[in-house]
Amino acid sequence: MLNDCELPMKYRLIRILFLFFFLPCVCETAWGQAGAVQPVRIDMPETIAEVNGERITRNSLATECLHLHGVKELQDLIHKTLIRLECERQNISVSDEEIEEEIRRRASIFNLTAEELLLTFEERRGISPEQYRQDIVWVNLALAKLAGTRLVVSEEELRIEYEKNFGPAVQARKIMLGSKAEAESVLAEVKKHPEAFASIAKNRSICPVSQPYGGILHPIRRHTYSPSVENILFALKPGDVSPILEFPIGHFSLYRCEGFLEPHDVDYASVKEQLFYSVWDNNLPQVSNDILLELKNRTQILIVFGNTALYGQYPGVAAILNKQGQNVAGSPPAGQNPSGQNVQYISIAELAEACIRKHGNAVLSDMINRLIVEQACRRENIVITDQDIDNEIREMAGKYLPPLPDGSANVELWIRRAMEESGLPLQTYRRNVVAPVLSLKRLTWRQIDVTEEDIQKSFDANYGQKVQCLAIFFSSRDQRRAMEVWQKANQNRTEEAFRDLAERYSFDPQSRLGKGVIPPIARHTGHPELEAAAFALKPGELSHIIQIGDSLVILYCVGYTDSAAITLDKVRNDLIADIFEKKQQHMISRYFDRLYEQAVWHNHLSGESHNSVIEQRANHSEPALQR
Numbered sequence: 001m002l003n004d005c006e007l008p009m010k011y012r013l014i015r016i017l018f019l020f021f022f023l024p025c026v027c028e029t030a031w032g033q034a035g036a037v038q039p040v041r042i043d044m045p046e047t048i049a050e051v052n053g054e055r056i057t058r059n060s061l062a063t064e065c066l067h068l069h070g071v072k073e074l075q076d077l078i079h080k081t082l083i084r085l086e087c088e089r090q091n092i093s094v095s096d097e098e099i100e101e102e103i104r105r106r107a108s109i110f111n112l113t114a115e116e117l118l119l120t121f122e123e124r125r126g127i128s129p130e131q132y133r134q135d136i137v138w139v140n141l142a143l144a145k146l147a148g149t150r151l152v153v154s155e156e157e158l159r160i161e162y163e164k165n166f167g168p169a170v171q172a173r174k175i176m177l178g179s180k181a182e183a184e185s186v187l188a189e190v191k192k193h194p195e196a197f198a199s200i201a202k203n204r205s206i207c208p209v210s211q212p213y214g215g216i217l218h219p220i221r222r223h224t225y226s227p228s229v230e231n232i233l234f235a236l237k238p239g240d241v242s243p244i245l246e247f248p249i250g251h252f253s254l255y256r257c258e259g260f261l262e263p264h265d266v267d268y269a270s271v272k273e274q275l276f277y278s279v280w281d282n283n284l285p286q287v288s289n290d291i292l293l294e295l296k297n298r299t300q301i302l303i304v305f306g307n308t309a310l311y312g313q314y315p316g317v318a319a320i321l322n323k324q325g326q327n328v329a330g331s332p333p334a335g336q337n338p339s340g341q342n343v344q345y346i347s348i349a350e351l352a353e354a355c356i357r358k359h360g361n362a363v364l365s366d367m368i369n370r371l372i373v374e375q376a377c378r379r380e381n382i383v384i385t386d387q388d389i390d391n392e393i394r395e396m397a398g399k400y401l402p403p404l405p406d407g408s409a410n411v412e413l414w415i416r417r418a419m420e421e422s423g424l425p426l427q428t429y430r431r432n433v434v435a436p437v438l439s440l441k442r443l444t445w446r447q448i449d450v451t452e453e454d455i456q457k458s459f460d461a462n463y464g465q466k467v468q469c470l471a472i473f474f475s476s477r478d479q480r481r482a483m484e485v486w487q488k489a490n491q492n493r494t495e496e497a498f499r500d501l502a503e504r505y506s507f508d509p510q511s512r513l514g515k516g517v518i519p520p521i522a523r524h525t526g527h528p529e530l531e532a533a534a535f536a537l538k539p540g541e542l543s544h545i546i547q548i549g550d551s552l553v554i555l556y557c558v559g560y561t562d563s564a565a566i567t568l569d570k571v572r573n574d575l576i577a578d579i580f581e582k583k584q585q586h587m588i589s590r591y592f593d594r595l596y597e598q599a600v601w602h603n604h605l606s607g608e609s610h611n612s613v614i615e616q617r618a619n620h621s622e623p624a625l626q627r
Helices: 009-022 058-089 096-109 114-125 129-150 155-166 180-192 194-204 227-235 269-297 348-379 386-400 411-422 426-447 452-463 479-491 495-505 509-513 528-535 568-598
Strands: 047-051 054-057 169-177 252-261 300-303 317-322 343-347 467-475 546-548 551-560 601-603 608-610
Touching: 047 058, 047 348, 054 058, 054 348, 058 129, 058 269, 058 317, 058 343, 058 348, 096 114, 096 129, 096 269, 114 129, 129 269, 129 348, 155 269, 169 180, 169 194, 169 227, 180 194, 180 252, 227 252, 317 348, 343 348, 348 426, 348 568, 348 601, 386 411, 386 426, 411 426, 426 568, 452 568, 467 479, 467 495, 467 509, 467 528, 479 495, 479 551, 495 509, 495 551, 528 546, 528 551
Parallel strands: none
Antiparallel strands: 047 054, 047 601, 169 252, 300 317, 317 343, 467 551, 546 551, 601 608
């Protein structure tokens, strides 16, 4: 699976757009397709949301939540049931007081109160306080009690954790290369000219994280990196370069030791309790997995959910757990969940409610967004066919992946990567990721115009001259510190002095570690204030204090790059395609914002409503959407 650093920039932008609005949205027509869970009967007819007068029922929300999250949530319910039954067998209980104390302990790790921690989980992850108590804290405490002596923390583990957090560190730079031959060539070069390591890293390294900053890495402590790399780095002396290290992913890396950081002056005894709980938290998942595996091996588990052949035999049932391991026969009486001492039933309704409780708000919000787009398509008589979806996937594969040997688009690889990224089966990805974005493209394409000015600006940004600057960043709240540092830089306008100030004062970690190094600044890249200040400088000059959003920046001009030796006519078509795509992404976002703003919707699950201006103007004659 590709991570964000390995994806082409264009694909990352499109993926963000796709997934932000539409990834969680699933329509019922996708059920029954390859890899999808089969539909189940749920009786939840009440209205749970309304969008421009169109109803979304609790039944459709439950169906959607089950489709997206049912398999995982069923496993969680099975695990929780197994844990509860085993606790009952061993007369183990977890009190409310223990739960609240554990929440306070976890909150203290982040210097938060218990209330602040619960609010953080609710706002950032959509986990309600009660969910956090019962689905996370209760489960972990119960498993810890079931683990008994298996969950122990040794003195050696405490010492290792202390070194990870407070021990000495090595400061290093890294050059990552794609072939061994190139790595050998670079190694020979840096041995002759060790001072060129940072420059070579900036110009030739393929590491997306460290390359813009001359290869500088965050300080590396023991037990935090690959052991083989750590051993080599800690054996180097400042200025030494490592041998070539080969990694399984096909990369070859060189490291240069910049120096060592002394251990933190922290007394071991004063943080021993903190270290204990850190190791305890790290060890708990593996011990928990072992316990759950043992409980599963002692229990016959029949999964009905997702198995079409069993739906008729066990109506309304998601799973059956038999503690004695005997064959399960029959089904519970309709409308009941008669779990007994040996047999436990998990119903579809129970699973649906668990899915809604944990994911309902997020899924319903996405359903509302998707319905808004569907309604716009109906108004414009836009219909997306399977052939349209095929063509869109082929086009995306052709744009962002290398072609096959015959020159055709590598559709199979695109689909495989898209499914890995989204976690969705193919038909769901087609209908609920590709189709909605294709709908928005159809709704907006007539509004996109690429001008000569756009083309010239894009040419300047990609192929024009750039300014090489050093930068020191500050929070916008720290204006006094910014002024003090600017005065120091102004008194000694040398590159070396500015680098020292950046290392000491810069608010941005990468700028601080790289002693002020930032990527070259081009024109027309979206930061006009920064660009204007940079291009007004001559080598050796200092900028004024520039405010960019929530940051303050001081620039020191090192020099200018040469413009690329290429003409506008040669790249005109590529620039037009790139500009059109970027404008399309921007237009899609703006168009959806307008659709959303003009929509009338009520979310009865969250209690939120959106009453547009249009609703307030009864019998208004203007069109529903002003383009």
